[in-house]
Every structure is written in structure tokens, then in C-alpha cells.
Amino acid sequence: MDPSINFSYHLPITAKVITNHGLNVSDNIGKINDNDNIQWQMRWDKADKTGYYCYTGNHLTPLVDVVSNILHTCAVSVPPDVVDCIEHTYDTVVSILKTASSIYVPKVKKGFF
Secondary structure (H helix, E strand, C coil), rough: CCCCCCCCCCCCCCCCCCCCCCCCCCCCCCCCCHHHHEEEEEHHHHHHHHHHHHHHHHHHHHHHHHHHHHHHHHHCCCCCCCCHHHHHHHHHHHHHHHHHHHHHCCCCCCHHH
């Protein structure tokens, strides 16, 4: 459901909760690392979009033939290894997109601005 009012100007509410799940507190002294709890946000408005599009285009284009072959093969009959092929292709696409974003899209701590 999409509200008719745009709430994008509101600041997010954050809370930091530290719990001790029955552990000895003295065992955990000095072991809490705040860097593990940092949430990062991608800044697409500051991204090198041209570089991102070139990178993803160059790396995703070879997968077009893979997907096309899967579709042609499944049109005749579904081979037993089609699920593995689809999952491998999906994992490859996700990996390419994550790599491209890590190269071309800067990240800031969530709530930074």
C-alpha cells in the first residue's frame, strides 16, 4: 500500500541494544566491537554510474547466452541439472552486481546525513 503522503523527509529512528544472553559479563569486557554493528548505506547520488553501467554491461552480457541456452533447453524438456544451472547463473548475477556496487558506489554509515 503506497501512502499518498511522502514521508521521505523524516529521519530514521535508530536504537542500539546490547544484551547479555546469560554470559558472564567479565568474559566479554573489552570484546564489544562497535564496527561490527555499523550499518552501511549506498550513496547512489554520489556513484560513478557510467563506470557501474559499463562494468555490469561487460560482465552480464556473457550471461545472456547462458540464459538463452537454458530457455531453449527447457522448451524441449527440463534436464535434471537445470536447477543447478539457474542457481549458478543467479549467484553469478548477484556477485557481479555486488562487486560493481563495491567499486563504483560509495558507502556511508547509515544515519550519516
